Amino acid sequence: MYLDEIDFSILDELQRNGRKSYRKIASELMLSERVVKHRVNAMLREGVFQFLISVDPSRLGTVHVLIWLTTVAGKQDTIARELMDCEQVHFISAYSGDFNLLMRARFKDKKALTAFMNDHLAAMDGILGVTMNIELKTYESSKNRIIRKSLMS
Amino acid sequence: MDFKILAHLQENGKQSYSEIARGLEVSEGTIRSRVNKMLKEEVFEFIIHTNPNKIGLHVQAIIGLETRLGKQDSIACRLQGHGAVRFIGAFSGKHDLIIQAYFRNNDELIGFVNRELSEIEGIISVDVNVELKQYKDTFSYIDS
CATH class of the missing domain: 3.30.70.920 (Lrp/AsnC effector binding domain/regulation of amino acid metabolism (RAM) domain)
Incomplete structure (x- = not known):
């Protein structure tokens, strides 16, 4: 899967807070919420990343x-x-x-x-x-x- | 209860609080307040786990560092801000610090060792091991 600048920007937001809402990410990156959701789902499907937690x-x-x-x-x-x-x-x-x-x-x-x-x-x-x-x-x-x-x- | 919540979240960090509540047969409010309390006390964080190969990071190395007495902590703190470094820990044994880092290729790894690590004062020796094959990499610390 080819990842573009938008994908990387979304990953960058999520790696700082994995629970950040798509709405917030969308407004910060000046995208629509639908685009963010669509990109995230495509990346999840391709196994690019997973949502997890890190316990101290x-x-x-x-x-x-x-x-x-x-x-x-x-x-x-x-x-x-x-x-x-x-x-x-x-x-x-x-x-x-x-x-x-x-x-x-x-x-x-x-x-x-x-x-x-x-x-x-x-x-x-x-x-x-x-x-x-x-x-x-x-x-x-x-x-x-x-x-x-x-x-x- | 907190551990049960963490066990759910480590399976899927995006799972909704209402789903977890149903699974554990408590109210959604209970889950939310427990989660928020644990987040405030920094018991855990929501993260994502990116597959390095999918983002063009094809070389992974474990680098053991021997540091001069008294320098261990400052070297660790300096390296933890580095973009290539994924893990850093202080250990007992031959290596005072062990780091795991990802690179696009071997040139980047060599550059990191020769240009960046060599610039840091207090590093006595560097032991580089390149990953050949990964078998398992999970973040599941909580027994369910």
């Missing part, structure tokens, strides 16, 4: 970690697919570099984290090494605001 992790009392995995050659994909089904894992990707897989996961407490590391991961076939980093502080930008003016070209 510090309010949940949960432990957030990054876990880096080194995997046996040929096992990367199987391991990734198995781990993506774990509800604690909310992000997992394959990377170039020292590690093959990186995941971000959250646990209700440190006990749940160690159980995941020692029981779940340890029981999986094909994992050569695990490094875990605890998230000490999450900064403001972590809200997926990736729309920027320079992308409109």
Whole structure:
């Protein structure tokens, strides 16, 4: 789908407030409400974006970690697919570099984290090494605001 | 109740308060006042999740930074305003800060590392990992 300047402007409004009404966006961008609604629906249909919420992790009392995995050659994909089904894992990707897989996961407490590391991961076939980093502080930008003016070209 | 409301909204941030109210069998007014209270206390925010590939961002990297003692916070604050940076966190372990950033291409990534990160005082080392394949990326923190 080709996105034009109007689409990007709408996304830019929504990434600052996902609940902003189409009427308000329309009046700020000097468009009709119908145009905004039509553009939003087209982008949703094409999977350009989704409406979500971002919860401040510090309010949940949960432990957030990054876990880096080194995997046996040929096992990367199987391991990734198995781990993506774990509800604690909310992000997992394959990377170039020292590690093959990186995941971000959250646990209700440190006990749940160690159980995941020692029981779940340890029981999986094909994992050569695990490094875990605890998230000490999450900064403001972590809200997926990736729309920027320079992308409109 | 607040968690149940958040669980609904994380499925669809655009869901109407009347729909959520019906689902939870409470009044729409209850949902509205709970939501507004949580927004005021910055428990959550309404956001959108854009698919980077659909907007021309084809290179995603995780960049680990080792920072000089005392510089971690100021470097994080400086980087959080950067348009390419999607996530930044302070971590225990080898990297003091880990950022996730999106670029249109490898040139933009190289430019970011060599021109922008290199200009920031207090960064000792930079470890770049380029994403090869994404399996899962959700914002669902609330167990429903």
